[in-house]
Amino acid sequence: MEETKHTMTMLVDNQPGVLSRVAGLFSGKGFNIESLCTAPTMDPHISRITIVTKANPPVIEQIEKQLRKLVNVVKLRDMTGAKAVKREMALICVRARPDLRAEILRIVDIFRCKVIDVGAEHYIIEVTGDEGKLKALINLLKPMGIKKIARSGTLALYREPK
Amino acid sequence: MKLTGAQILMQVLQEEGVDTIFGFPGGAVIDIYDELDKTDIRHILVRHEQGAVHAADGYARAGNRVGVCLVTSGPGATNTVTGIASAYMDSIPMVILTGQVPTQLIGNDAFQEVDIVGITRPCTKHNYLVPSAEAFPRIIKEAFYLARSGRPGPVLVDIPKDVAKAVIDYQPIEEVRLKSYNPTYEPNMKQLKKVVHLVEASQRPVIFAGGGVILAGAAAELTAFARKVRIPVTASLMGLGAFPGTDPLWLGMLGMHGTYRANMSTGACDLLISIGVRFDDRVTGKTDAFAAQAKIVHIDIDPTSIRKNIPVTIPIVGDCKISLQHLNQLIEQADMADVEQKRQGWLAQIKEWKNTKPLAYKQEDTLKPQFVVEKLYELTNGEAIITTEVGQNQMWAAQYYHFDQPNHFITSGGLGCMGFGLPAAIGAQMACPDKLVIDIAGDGSIQMNIQEMATAVQSGLPVKVVILNNAYLGMVRQWQELFYGRRYACTGMDCAPDFVKLAEAYGAVGLRATKPQEVESVLKEGLSASGPVIMDFKVDREESVYPMVPAGAPITEMLLV
Ligand SMILES: Cc1ncc(C[n+]2csc(CCOP(=O)(O)OP(=O)(O)O)c2C)c(N)n1
Numbered sequence A: 001m002e003e004t005k006h007t008m009t010m011l012v013d014n015q016p017g018v019l020s021r022v023a024g025l026f027s028g029k030g031f032n033i034e035s036l037c038t039a040p041t042m043d044p045h046i047s048r049i050t051i052v053t054k055a056n057p058p059v060i061e062q063i064e065k066q067l068r069k070l071v072n073v074v075k076l077r078d079m080t081g082a083k084a085v086k087r088e089m090a091l092i093c094v095r096a097r098p099d100l101r102a103e104i105l106r107i108v109d110i111f112r113c114k115v116i117d118v119g120a121e122h123y124i125i126e127v128t129g130d131e132g133k134l135k136a137l138i139n140l141l142k143p144m145g146i147k148k149i150a151r152s153g154t155l156a157l158y159r160e161p162k
Numbered sequence B: 001m002k003l004t005g006a007q008i009l010m011q012v013l014q015e016e017g018v019d020t021i022f023g024f025p026g027g028a029v030i031d032i033y034d035e036l037d038k039t040d041i042r043h044i045l046v047r048h049e050q051g052a053v054h055a056a057d058g059y060a061r062a063g064n065r066v067g068v069c070l071v072t073s074g075p076g077a078t079n080t081v082t083g084i085a086s087a088y089m090d091s092i093p094m095v096i097l098t099g100q101v102p103t104q105l106i107g108n109d110a111f112q113e114v115d116i117v118g119i120t121r122p123c124t125k126h127n128y129l130v131p132s133a134e135a136f137p138r139i140i141k142e143a144f145y146l147a148r149s150g151r152p153g154p155v156l157v158d159i160p161k162d163v164a165k166a167v168i169d170y171q172p173i174e175e176v177r178l179k180s181y182n183p184t185y186e187p188n189m190k191q192l193k194k195v196v197h198l199v200e201a202s203q204r205p206v207i208f209a210g211g212g213v214i215l216a217g218a219a220a221e222l223t224a225f226a227r228k229v230r231i232p233v234t235a236s237l238m239g240l241g242a243f244p245g246t247d248p249l250w251l252g253m254l255g256m257h258g259t260y261r262a263n264m265s266t267g268a269c270d271l272l273i274s275i276g277v278r279f280d281d282r283v284t285g286k287t288d289a290f291a292a293q294a295k296i297v298h299i300d301i302d303p304t305s306i307r308k309n310i311p312v313t314i315p316i317v318g319d320c321k322i323s324l325q326h327l328n329q330l331i332e333q334a335d336m337a338d339v340e341q342k343r344q345g346w347l348a349q350i351k352e353w354k355n356t357k358p359l360a361y362k363q364e365d366t367l368k369p370q371f372v373v374e375k376l377y378e379l380t381n382g383e384a385i386i387t388t389e390v391g392q393n394q395m396w397a398a399q400y401y402h403f404d405q406p407n408h409f410i411t412s413g414g415l416g417c418m419g420f421g422l423p424a425a426i427g428a429q430m431a432c433p434d435k436l437v438i439d440i441a442g443d444g445s446i447q448m449n450i451q452e453m454a455t456a457v458q459s460g461l462p463v464k465v466v467i468l469n470n471a472y473l474g475m476v477r478q479w480q481e482l483f484y485g486r487r488y489a490c491t492g493m494d495c496a497p498d499f500v501k502l503a504e505a506y507g508a509v510g511l512r513a514t515k516p517q518e519v520e521s522v523l524k525e526g527l528s529a530s531g532p533v534i535m536d537f538k539v540d541r542e543e544s545v546y547p548m549v550p551a552g553a554p555i556t557e558m559l560l561v
């Protein structure tokens, strides 16, 4: 059966150890985590965890059921597909030789991202977007030499009814 | 009302109807013990904390209630882990109270500090580190609620010493509500109606019952259902006793050491109604071949059990008892008039399997372990509560003792944890003082928690231990014999204590039989003694458990005697 990528978000009790319960479930049951983000919501007692995972349909079903079974998971939603907006942020430190600087800045412009740090040998670029955009940008910058990269992992929110 | 944390704990325990605790004291729980001593709650002082947890497990199962244990921080807490893991695998309702170092020392590597909440996260239904005295009453209440509701399980509460000492204003908590935890008890009626149609249409139906039926108190409902629709019943190890072992519709246990007829009929059935099971690999064998011709109905309270290992035709999330009650009502309206006639062929086929390949062992001059269990069954009229250790002893107990009632067979099913049987027997005896409670043991396993003999003697609990002594880690030896060219690597228990003298050293009675002719008299004498007894049966050393399905093979491919 084919493995597909799924983005799940859950509202959880904002208490010590809850993240470890969620992450421990994935490692203990042999599920895979591609990325994981967590931060408090407007309600200080509740945090939102967003996880991107890759698995075949029966395993996705198990992951969802197992997460729902955790006492601290209040609500779980599969954010895969167009019904949710998804964004990821990356900080990319790219080698910036004098002869390539203009080219890099043109790419930054086209992708509507920002240079947030400049040095004799490098730029640090801040980019936000969906997975496809980040991938495209990284592919373009790769030949110039990416020194370091930090990615946030995916965030997702369900679209409100129009 | 101004109370200390320890006093609040006593209040809540009494509100929850707790009358027995299994435990072992230490520095971090002195305050709690000091208060416990002032209540009417009975405390059973074990000799090892693992024993406390297994005893609470046996108590919970025999008595159908939440088992409670109390241990100190650090080593006391880590000693409970195996017991907790066993209770978790078998879904046993239990609350484990562990002491913890004072809050301000947590994280300092303080004396006897261990992160037991972190350690037990994957083997508890839920667990808590009590963050403040104010949160304590609600947490204990939640712990009991979680332990017994939905799919039951062990819940651990880690109590820092300062929380036990702190004085706060106590307000009893009337009701527990958790916004994120709502087990589904009521099954979907549409799905249940589909089950009735399948029952009407099926030619070769089988019911497969598991521990969930016993936990839900649904054995009577299951029995009524099976008899009404004339469907033969098999069970997992955990489900033994969910359906009477002497009923003509009983197929025997399913799986790796299941009966020939149970495995064959599951292989041949066209409808498998599975209730309160989780399709463990010891039951299914090769999953692709399991009940391959059948439409599968699966009723369970835990949605994660459904479609985890086996695809199902009709999934039903709900309480086993409520679901069976509905099924029993629905079946009244179904067309069951000619059921007797319809089942004739199928039941005849099963009878033939039973007659041609019955559960059997070679009758020889040596003392056979199966014979000991058969005699035990006979002499106790099948009415004893049986606990087991793990290995061959456990399988022979499951095969040759027949259970007519639920809550009478108490074994570490999921974890398969040696050392379970004796402490579990102690717990069961506490729950059922008037019952005969017998641990069917192996010579290896019994040595893992033998120290609990002192607990039995001190607490006046007349448990009986029947050791099927083959001087081997027999089940492992059996695998070595069958699949590892008879290379018995490290499974010979050549040095063992003299169990008769050992029993006497503990202040119990010790008896021994070495020949078949001695079995009856030893059993009679041992079972009628008023205190704890160890009976040492020196059995045929290389006897093996049959039938056996090699791991990963289809369950219809059995090695037979
Ligand atoms: C704590 C633990 N350690 C190891 C095992 C692996 N194991 C399963 S059965 C068995 C043999 C048990 O020997 P004994 O108690 O003498 O029982 P027998 O099979 O001989 O009846 C062993 C070592 C286990 N189940 N539990």
Ligand SMILES: [Mg+2]
Binding pocket: B442, B443, B444, B468, B469, B470, B471, B472, B473, B474
């Ligand atoms: Mg042995």
